Amino acid sequence: MNVVVATSNTGKIREIEEALQGTGWALGPLGNVPLPEETGATYEENAALKACAAALITGRPALADDSGIEVEALQGEPGVYSARYGNRDSDVERNVYLLEKLRGEKNRRAKFVSVVILAYPDGHLETYRGELHGTLLEGPRGANGFGYDPLFVPDGDTRTLAELTVAEKRAISHRGRALAALRDAHRSGLPERDITPIL
């Protein structure tokens, strides 16, 4: 079964490909298909927007992840707005912005959330969610991963997510957990759905 991965975030693509190795699924890139604006108020809404658009346009089942980091001392910010936090354009600038916001703050607790949705062209949706709790450092460490990984030390480890390999991160991460649940649900392959587009 050909599954389209509905994201242009290369960090996510790498993690999704690694996590679904051995499933026999042929993961394909989205190509030139434009993704809709993330106008939803929840990860679920945004992931559904992205996955449905890709499934309808390509006629294939499509996988999308919407995710973010929720910082306790910032009342859960930036959450669904993590990708454009502070209107900053790059991961490094967003990390600097977050560190500034937390300067002098003792409570460094945070969690990552990932919602993975597999959408079929007939409108059927499957939703999987994962979370990862940890603490934020006062400066970046490590060169792997993406986004806020260099600032985040998961509970039970002393390294940041950016100091883990892709496989180590997958074993504990929000996205890794959501994708493991997706894998479990499809132990006997993707369902043979009628994939006639609804539009």
Ligand SMILES: O=c1[nH]cnc2c1ncn2[C@@H]1O[C@H](COP(=O)(O)OP(=O)(O)O)[C@@H](O)[C@H]1O
């Ligand atoms: O595993 C992760 N590590 C570090 N940062 C993450 C992770 N997952 C999500 N994020 C942050 O949350 C943002 C989520 O972005 P979103 O899912 O809206 O769209 P995107 O696919 O366009 O990046 C990422 O850009 C990143 O900054």
Ligand SMILES: [Mg+2]
């Ligand atoms: Mg988003």
